Amino acid sequence: MEREDPSARMSSRGQARPADLFTNPLNFIAEVHMREREICAMIDTIATNDVPNEADCAAVAAFLRCQLPRHLEDEELDLFPMMLARCDPEDDIGPVIEKLLHDRGHAAVDTPEILLVLDDGAAIKTGFDDVARAMFLAFASHSRRHLILENAIILPIARARLTAKDLKLMRQHMLERRGLDVLLARFAPPH
Numbered sequence: 001m002e003r004e005d006p007s008a009r010m011s012s013r014g015q016a017r018p019a020d021l022f023t024n025p026l027n028f029i030a031e032v033h034m035r036e037r038e039i040c041a042m043i044d045t046i047a048t049n050d051v052p053n054e055a056d057c058a059a060v061a062a063f064l065r066c067q068l069p070r071h072l073e074d075e076e077l078d079l080f081p082m083m084l085a086r087c088d089p090e091d092d093i094g095p096v097i098e099k100l101l102h103d104r105g106h107a108a109v110d111t112p113e114i115l116l117v118l119d120d121g122a123a124i125k126t127g128f129d130d131v132a133r134a135m136f137l138a139f140a141s142h143s144r145r146h147l148i149l150e151n152a153i154i155l156p157i158a159r160a161r162l163t164a165k166d167l168k169l170m171r172q173h174m175l176e177r178r179g180l181d182v183l184l185a186r187f188a189p190p191h
């Protein structure tokens, strides 16, 4: 059987499709994680090429500026609190969420540094120095570790524990965060 190409489910700009938000918000979060994995691969390439690809630098900067902050809010303001409320004690989800939140504190410090380097047009033309390369590789490595935790532990437990009401509320908040709730209301069929 032919395997589905995950990138075919992305929009032409490589972002998770807003349409997926209209179905199950956990599927949308999983798609953002796939995009994040692609971004990590791009960061590795940027860090190891003599001269980085300008389009890759722009794509990584766009993801870190636009898509990632909303994704982090989706998880921190909706997904994680709902899981803490719904999970059984034997799920032992508290320490996992605590670790993710603690590590994100460090990522929040690193991201502006990464963006500063990615915005340096002169360095992109001549190649990044060793300090910047090491910073890129460390950032991608940390991000991958979080993705493993989120995909292997958080999302499967969320799918088992969150209720239809939770998912509806999460979907509504995610649409609002992206200004899509207004758009959806405008094109809703008349009652």
Ligand SMILES: [Fe+2]
Residues within 6 Å of the ligand: 033, 071, 075, 150
């Ligand atoms: Fe995530």
